[in-house]
Amino acid sequence: MTNHNGNQKNGDEKQTLVLYVEDKPGVLNRVASLFRRRAFNIESLTVGHTDLEGVSRMTIVLDADDDIAIRVEANLYKLVNVLRVENVTHTPTVDRDLALIKVKATIENRAEVLQVCDVFRARVVDVATDALIVEITGAEDKIDGLLDVLKPFGILEMVRTGRVSMTRGSETPTIHPEFVPARVPEENAS
């Protein structure tokens, strides 16, 4: 379905936003609610602590073109608990997704499974008699690749965290900008 926030033409564009938010109850809900009510499409959302007390960081991957991303950003800034939004889509970043994959591995084919994991630099983190849990970190396409080759063995369960991103280089974002008081209009001013 299309709406004013998306048209088919741009349907497969992806945008990555990094958000710094106040670590308060309900903030994730506010962000998620915004995307739902404005009909912006989220592909993935991750959230976790930062090195700063009281500040959480989200990485949000969106199905959107540049114009929509600007509007998403403007809408996010309207949330009082959002400290900073960075669109890193067009900036060099390190992007990582983490997956745990529980794959069937019998005595006969276990060596083969391990070999595949090795090629992908995935780690085996649990071994049972007829299954393995494999952990892999990397860009999404690398994980997709491993999943493709593990599929024939039989994937029993899989979980992915969704993308986390960080811009390359030494710059760090300012997330406590000067607080700029807004003007409160005088009563009946002309």
Next chain:
Amino acid sequence: MKRKGAQIIWEVLVQQGVEIVFGYPGGAILPTYDAMLDYPIKHVLVRHEQGAAHAADGYARASGRVGVAMATSGPGATNLVTGIATAMMDSSPIVCITGQVGSTAIGSDAFQETDVTGVTLPVTKHNYLVTRVEDLAPALKEAFYIANSGRPGPVLVDIAKDAQIASMDFELDDSPVRLPGYRPDLRAMAEEYEHAVDLIQSAKRPLILAGHGVMMSGAMNVFLQFVEKTHIPVAMTLLGLGGFPASHPLNLGMMGMHGEAWVNSAIQKADLLIALGMRFDDRVTGNLETYAPNAKKIHIDIDPSEINKVVKVDIGIVADLKEALGLLNSAVPEIKYESWIEYIDELKGDSAVRDIQNLPDNNHLYAAHVIHDLWRITEGNALLVTDVGQHQMWAAQYYKHEQPRKLITSGGLGTMGFALPAAIGAKFAKPEEEVWVIVGDGGIQMTQAELCTCAQEEIKINIAIINNGYLGMVRQWQEFFYERRYAATPLKSPDFVKLADANGLRGLRVERRADVEAAIRQAQELPGTVVIDFRVEQEDSVYPMVPAGATLDAMIRRPNPISESALSD
């Protein structure tokens, strides 16, 4: 000093300059109501919490100050929701304070527990759940600040009962709030203004679209200067009416679905639209694909998320309108667009002949007549509060406003039942104003319980019920688009004169045009609130009309009595 949470609430309210609260008590807010008696704040008991939110909204719109509504948990709070959503859509600054069950009971489906911050999340600018007395004063201060700064809007503070009861050492201080994430983001850069001035100078057929923002930022004077310097004609949105004098020669009137025909045609012909503090609602644009096809667009708004939301613009300036227009005024040269203005005058064409005011008198009472007479008799000075429907559009068309904050109407949400409670709030904000409610027979029945609030508070407002026996606006759509199949629109009403009487108010009835003036004057003179039941033509329609989704200048017009067959009766 030791203070209970309930006392802290009132102390902060007093500090914020609150003089009046509209509300309804109940268990979870009872400690706060108990403490209220010790503070110099008036409380108005509404008859339904929806009325409290609308009254706070009406108070805010009439005064520019924050309106306050109060309710208990659960049903009290959910009853506020329609009023909060109404305030949200029209950017009206209100603070709603609700009681919540005790903090340890939250999440247990306790008696009268509702997740009110959850329910109101999408319809508030921001909201708070306060469970500790220490957090109370900061949350309330922030609420007032957020409600009335930047793009204004409703803020709700939900307060657990134990936080109202608990005490702490409290000293009221006037330290400013510090909200690191709240930065009404004013990003406009000098180049954008320069670019805007270039566009204005090179335009041949420019048009200003003036919205609610003109009034809200207090930009009326700078706006007037801008228009008088550039001589660019002005089209108004519904909520913009009053932000620029109706009698000004460059004021073309209202745009949109029931806007003036020439205004909509001019928008479609314009080569530059300058949108000021308005948001291109679908009721003003019609079909977006064919909207103003020849126009470059400049959009100035305080809310960055409005830029390019529905209409792609060439220049988007995120700024407080008062400041932006001040800057533009010093940068634009004196300009004149004579041929364009002549052309717009031609567009007016036969509109005057079609106007119902000019149709031969056929002994019927039309709503437009009532409103026109009211405008004449009150000399355009009344503070008008309308409900939603046909009468609202006639009020917008026929009551000409010269001053801001004198037309209060639910635009964005179109909330029936808004007018009466909003008028109560407006009257408390502006006791010296002559307040008139224009309301349909449908809408009055939604919140008519507030008639008794008028009686209890002994306030003087006048209520003109435009009684057409139908949910008229819906009936009109059925007439135009559903082959006159009047599903669920014929409406029986109580005897409004008796209803007024039963509430201890005066009721009058008018059935002929000849009696309109006398009734209005009588209402003006009677001391208390007066209800006038105007029995108007039942199947009249609002013209012009742009059908929803049609191109803006594809309007259904009132038949021209001379060239087309005369309006039959």
